[in-house]
Amino acid sequence: MLPVRTSGAGSPALVMMHFLGGSAREWDEVSAILCTRFQCIAVDLPGFGAAAGIPGYSVEHMADAVADVLGHLRLERYILIGHSMSGKVAAVLARRLADHALHADHQLKGLDALVLVAPSPPSPEPIAGEKRAAMIENLGEVRGDHADEYRRAQTYVTKNETRDIPPEVLARATEEVLRMNRAAWVAWLEHGSREDWSERIGVLDIRTLIIAGEKDTSLGVEIQQRQVVPHFSNARLITVPGSGHLIPMEKPEELAATIKEFSESL
Template structure:
């Protein structure tokens, strides 16, 4: 059990809305959402352990990440109105809920309920390909632009590419290796049916990392699941189409 309390950004007043970023992000990833929503909500965006100002975990596991999220909520003395998890953040959110986490609303954005199939050849090949640059001595900053552009619907949007590259470039090689090794262990597929929180599964129509069809299947497996697919959005919809992303959130919150 870890006692680590992550760093975070906290703006606005009202019901608490908490954002959990993905593999290449940090607390600033959701700046467009905090700017838009902080007039109505208390918006909190964390640095996951090992990101931004947060200390690293000795064991970077989804169980420990969920515990760190609980530690943060206890420090802030809040029960979230809504938890929004993007990609890896959505995996952390699912683990947190499976371990007793409670919110009024849950948003699983561009994520999955299982990463491939733990132990499968696909996962081994994925991990080998992603670790290869690190084994060759590269740092995440060396391939951050290539990775960021591969996630986008339109890689010519420099205002979108830049923050994605900047956040990923801050990650150390050791931490990135730790994150990847953990990522391929994720499997909460059998727990979707147990999610009792009203849940929005939010997809991007051009997202090849977390395809819309998979997000739709997730929503159908969650008793109070809803599905929204954003047009002209790759895997970083919160940056690519922030107005549509924010509107999907507020429409869901207002129900």
């Protein structure tokens, strides 16, 4: 069973998944705000965080693992929140629920809505070949002392765009990158991000909020409009001003307020 971090109480529960190289801890600041109103459940995906030793790195295997957690939790109502890499996983789980809608005991029962934060699209993620190769080269395996590893991990978190991340949050995120299983990192870049689920996911009518960062150079507004929005007939796309790709750590107050408003409107 995947490890989870749980806080608060209230319905619907908010089930949160993380970005590539991240962990459940990327949601700490958002959860601290939302747990006064909702039950917040942050999940470590296979190969990351406290689940670094758990195998199964394909999109399907990650979806299987999260479905097992949801089946175990038996939540009456919940919203599935996927950030970046896990946005694709969230879409796959929503399609599974739609395909099993008539089965009352199905493990995904209770899913009310999706919140997709700068999500990887159902189609192959548009990563340039040279960028993909550089990411694999930089963090695909341990190849230096701790200081060198730390520098490369922190560079991945900050990247080459403006990101206003508090120093303590940046340090935590960097340590979480170093904590991951490097095989999971390589698997996503070489395979998971290239998986094409667009036909299988099709068009879903589940209520969906898609959130993009104004300054996101990885999976910004244009990619969301072109590759994500067409798969959700009941979706709304909004932009977080001043934010890059790591919205939960860059703009936790704004993101929490947006999720709260959306959740209470269901």
